[in-house]
């Protein structure tokens with residue numbers, strides 16, 4: 001698909017470039033905020049799986065920059081934003097970057113160190129593995145990223161804080177819902193308008209972090225495994241045996257963002273341009289600086305050059 005054609009078919013891709021966001025994902029976080037007011041009172045945030053950085057840009061623009069340019073004297077320190085990804089990210093003002101794997105305990109330790117004994121008010125996680133197209137497999141790997149995120153949450157999030165995580169809707173969504181409910185009394189699965197209906201992606205918005213009494217972070221996985229088992233935790237929504245029959249939990253999905261706003265599954269005409277000029281697609285705001293497919297692109301380029309050289313030689317002879 002050419003860039004102009006993508007501009008037409010993906011309004012959020014076009015708008016992201018116009019508004020200076022590195023990725024169209026920025027709109028998902030903004031639309032979640034419109035519904036849940038997630039930034040209210042937030043001073044410290046962890047952005048898990050942050051590259052290329054559009055969520056970090058939202059955090060910087062919503063939290064760090066207003067505090068930096070505020071004429072009012074700051075009460076306390078400037079907002080602290082720590083972003084982690086496997087991939088390196090170009091710098092963003094007010095965002096501390098950590099390159100690492102969120103499933104690795106050492107990465108979690110680095111994040112915790114940055115908070116220097118303080119706790120975060122908000123943890124967001126937009127992690128996604130390289131999708132294989134095998135839904136069960138993708139959903140499983142995705143759920144592992146959420147559980148890694150939850151592990152970090154149990155170490156850094158303050159009681160009362162919020163956790164936003166990308167999920168893949170599938171047959172284990174109710175299990176995940178019940179697991180999250182162990183830690184958050186309010187869990188909503190939200191589908192922002194900028195997330196295509198054709199995509200199985202949605203977002204868990206978890207509010208008011210309240211770990212079970214006497215909770216020890218080291219017991220996290222044992223606790224999660226108990227959910228839904230006959231000896232599992234009882235919860236108003238998640239009774240033992242909920243996986244089967246009449247006890248099965250049906251989870252409502254909440255659409256968020258202006259519902260009369262742009263539809264991510266629709267094509268929109270390109271903006272009118274002055275007579276005699278043609279539409280110019282904007283360049284991406286910040287291409288990834290070291291994407292995993294970089295070597296493949298280099299090899300493709302080298303092989304194209306090789307082919308052209310061969311063609312030239314055969315024409316010369």
Ligand SMILES: C[S@@+](CC[C@H](N)C(=O)[O-])C[C@H]1O[C@@H](n2cnc3c(N)ncnc32)[C@H](O)[C@@H]1O
Nearest residue numbers: 025049051052053054055086101102126127128
């Ligand atoms: C959809 S992108 C995130 C987009 C980002 N929120 C933004 O707005 O620009 C998913 C990211 O998850 C990262 N990721 C996947 N598995 C990871 C892991 N185990 N640890 C850290 N990052 C991971 C990928 O490198 C990728 O950058």
